Amino acid sequence: MAHIPRKRFGQNFLNSPGVIRNIVEAINPQRGELMVEIGPGQAAITAPLLEALGHLHVVEIDRDLIADLKQRFTTGQLTIHEGDALKFDFSQLGTGTSRELRIVGNLPYNISTPLLFHLASFAAQVRDMHFMLQKEVVDRMVAEPGGSEFGRLSVMLQYRFHMERLFIVPPGAFTPAPKVDSAIVRLIPKPAATLDARDEAAFARLVSMAFSQRRKMLRNTLRDLFDEAALEGLGIRPTARPEELSVADYVSLANAL
Numbered sequence: 001m002a003h004i005p006r007k008r009f010g011q012n013f014l015n016s017p018g019v020i021r022n023i024v025e026a027i028n029p030q031r032g033e034l035m036v037e038i039g040p041g042q043a044a045i046t047a048p049l050l051e052a053l054g055h056l057h058v059v060e061i062d063r064d065l066i067a068d069l070k071q072r073f074t075t076g077q078l079t080i081h082e083g084d085a086l087k088f089d090f091s092q093l094g095t096g097t098s099r100e101l102r103i104v105g106n107l108p109y110n111i112s113t114p115l116l117f118h119l120a121s122f123a124a125q126v127r128d129m130h131f132m133l134q135k136e137v138v139d140r141m142v143a144e145p146g147g148s149e150f151g152r153l154s155v156m157l158q159y160r161f162h163m164e165r166l167f168i169v170p171p172g173a174f175t176p177a178p179k180v181d182s183a184i185v186r187l188i189p190k191p192a193a194t195l196d197a198r199d200e201a202a203f204a205r206l207v208s209m210a211f212s213q214r215r216k217m218l219r220n221t222l223r224d225l226f227d228e229a230a231l232e233g234l235g236i237r238p239t240a241r242p243e244e245l246s247v248a249d250y251v252s253l254a255n256a257l
């Protein structure tokens with residue numbers, strides 16, 4: 001029986017051979033590479049990826065789709081991890097230290113932000129990531145300081161990754177069609193030596209605090225941590241709003257705590 005797409009799992013299946021080809025070309029899979037796909041669904045990109053790679057890991061939550069994947073592919077081709085990608089330990093797939101893991105997926109849009117934060121925690125094991133997301137989310141990921149799209153997601157991901165929006169995918173490329181445009185984004189982890197926040201948990205807390213009240217000036221939002229003179233000493237205008245600071249400014253603030 002045909003699978004009825006489940007909204008709660010963010011199921012919008014790719015139906016456009018041209019778009020699927022473009023995505024696989026952007027990923028450029030090579031035989032023997034270690035790759036994991038999040039949410040293979042009905043294998044729209046899984047099948048062409050497998051053809052190039054020979055073997056692929058997938059993480060899928062929907063048991064009906066898993067049953068179909070098991071029928072279609074052998075265990076030698078596809079290693080299926082049944083469960084929630086938000087809880088999946090991606091570090092178990094790699095050797096631990098080397099940056100060899102490639103992560104791809106047309107991600108379920110309803111969990112895209114928490115999933116990006118979860119994935120960022122495995123950056124040290126990752127070579128690159130390619131995702132389809134709502135275009136609006138991709139625009140926030142790659143936004144420059146100064147505009148309304150620049151926020152916590154931009155700072156936290158730009159701290160850790162080089163990111164590039166590759167191309168836009170219209171709603172008609174999916175069944176069912178989502179209401180908004182999607183986009184493909186590439187993330188490449190920055191070398192560990194360039195990550196200069198001394199305490200990354202403190203950095204993350206500070207960024208959350210700064211953006212918790214977007215319209216307020218930093219001298220108000222960060223009042224409990226820095227007085228005006230301390231902000232000025234770090235080269236930060238006390239009257240600035242959170243979107244006006246660069247990623248480096250946030251690192252300086254966190255390191256001054």
Ligand code: SAM
Binds near residue numbers: 109
């Ligand atoms: N890759 C397929 C495609 O491009 O046609 C399907 C993409 S669909 C947007 C998202 C996929 O992620 C679905 O297969 C869905 O069941 C799966 N999914 C949703 N939530 C998930 C989760 N928390 N963990 C793992 N997979 C999930």
